[in-house]
Amino acid sequence: MERKNELMNSVLLRQNPHNVCEWLNRVTIYEGNFEKQIETFKEAVNTVNPKIQVGKVRDLWLGFAKLYEDHKELDAARKTFETAIQSQFGGVSELANVWCAYAELEMKYKRPKAALSILQRACAIPKPGDFENMQSVQARVHRSPILWAMYADYEECCGTVESCRKVYDKMIELRVASPQMVMNYAMFLEENDYFELAFQAYEKGIALFRWPSVFDIWNTYLVKFIKRYGGKKLERARDLFEQCLENCPPKHAKYIFLLYAKLEEEHGLARHALSIYNRATSGVDRTDMHLMYNIYIKKVQEMYGIAQCRPIFERAISELPEDKSRSMSLRYAQLETTVGEIDRARAIYAHAAEISDPKVHVKFWDTWKNFE
Incomplete structure (x- = not known):
């Protein structure tokens, strides 16, 4: 009965010797017996076949090294990691996790140079002939974003600006960088006053x-550029905005247009700003068109008065979806009423009435009635 758990575990491992979870359970059963735990880990990593594993063989290697570390046998833990990185795994991410754990071990015991050297080895591009099978996980692990992200982090903490730049540039060259990594790189350079870089x-x-x-x-690029140069490099800023808007989908265009127009208002020409608002009314997503028309009309009214707003109102009413077109018509009619153009206002109400059901759009009909 005392050996019940061990015997049950043996039965389960005989049924499927490639079950990682059961091997880890077996290590737990031998809690307190260091020799037996080491023996179990050795047997486990030699038995489990990554191609038919249940669970991840990576967990065995990490547990094995951790056991040595917990017993202050760091050299044995390092040897375990060295053996692990030569072993087979179910996928590249598993091997990448083992490399990362190896580097973390060195960092934990205040050996940053050793940690960087490990990550450098992990991210080194293999030469032809380094591996018999170029499809093995060892031959492909140098493209793992997890490894590169950790390498860049460690270089930022412990390396020089130059060594860190090399890591980031290599990452971009290999096309393993994510948008977030690119932004981290730029922020790192900014913090060190390398603005152009x-x-x-x-x-x-x-x-x-x-x-x-x-x-x-x-x-981020556009905001930082404007913040740094303001109106000093206006032509370059305009080029950047035009380049951005060239392929920008309407869904994302609203913020870019507003930023561009703000730049022109503060540092450029008012008519340029208005032409950008004009482009924005048709360049943004349909859900944002109403907002862009409102901003455009407000700016034109401030600069040129109501006469110049009329064609914009008319275009907005014809292009916007029904609900937004109706609210734009009401706004247009109220504006005309304010300046005493009663006939114009009446004509606008009459036009909008065609898309306004008296049973549904009661508010519109009440407004017209009150106007009369």
């Missing part, structure tokens, strides 16, 4: 990704 990093990221993934990079 930071802008180059954004541009490399823009070349790497397509919409909508590239939206955050463009957004």
Whole structure:
């Protein structure tokens, strides 16, 4: 009865010797017996076949190294990791996790150079002939984003600006960087006062990704560029905005148009700003058109008065969806009433009445009735 758990576990492992979870249970059963636990781990990593594993063989290797670490046998833990990185795994991410755990072990015991050296080995591009099978996980692990992200983090903490740049540039060259990694790179350069290099990093990221993934990079790049140069490099800023809007999907265009128009208002020409608002009314998503028309009309009214707003109101009423068209008509009619153009206002109400059911749009008919 005392050995019941062990015997049950043996039965389950005979049924399926490739079950990682049961091997870990077996290690737990031998809690307190270090020699037996080590023996179990050795047997487990030699038995489990990654091609038919249940669970992840990575967990066995990590548990094995952790056991040595807990007993302060760090050299044995390192040897375990060295054996692990040569072993077979079910996928690249498993091997990447083992490399990361190996580097974390060195970092934990205040050996940053050793940790960086491990990650450098992990991310090294294999030469032809390094591996018999170039399809093995060892030959492909250098493209793992998990490894590169950790390598870049450690370089930021312990390396130099130059060594960190090399890591990020290599990541972009291999096309394993995510949009977030590109932004981290640019922010790192900014913190070290390399502003132009930071802008180059954004541009490399823009070349790497397509919409909508590239939206955050463009957004951050444009904001930082305006903040840094304001109106000093206006032509360059305009080029950037035009480049951004060239392939920008309508769903993401609203914020870019507003930023572009704000730049022109503050540092450029008023008529340029108005032409951008004009482009925005047809360049954004249908859900944002109403907002863009409202902003455009407000700006034109402030600069040129109501006469110039009329064609914009008319275009908005014809292009917007019914609900928004109706509210735009009411606004237009109220504006005409304010300046005493009663006949014009009446004509607008009459036009909008065609898309307004008296039973449904009671508010519209009440407004017209009150007007009369």
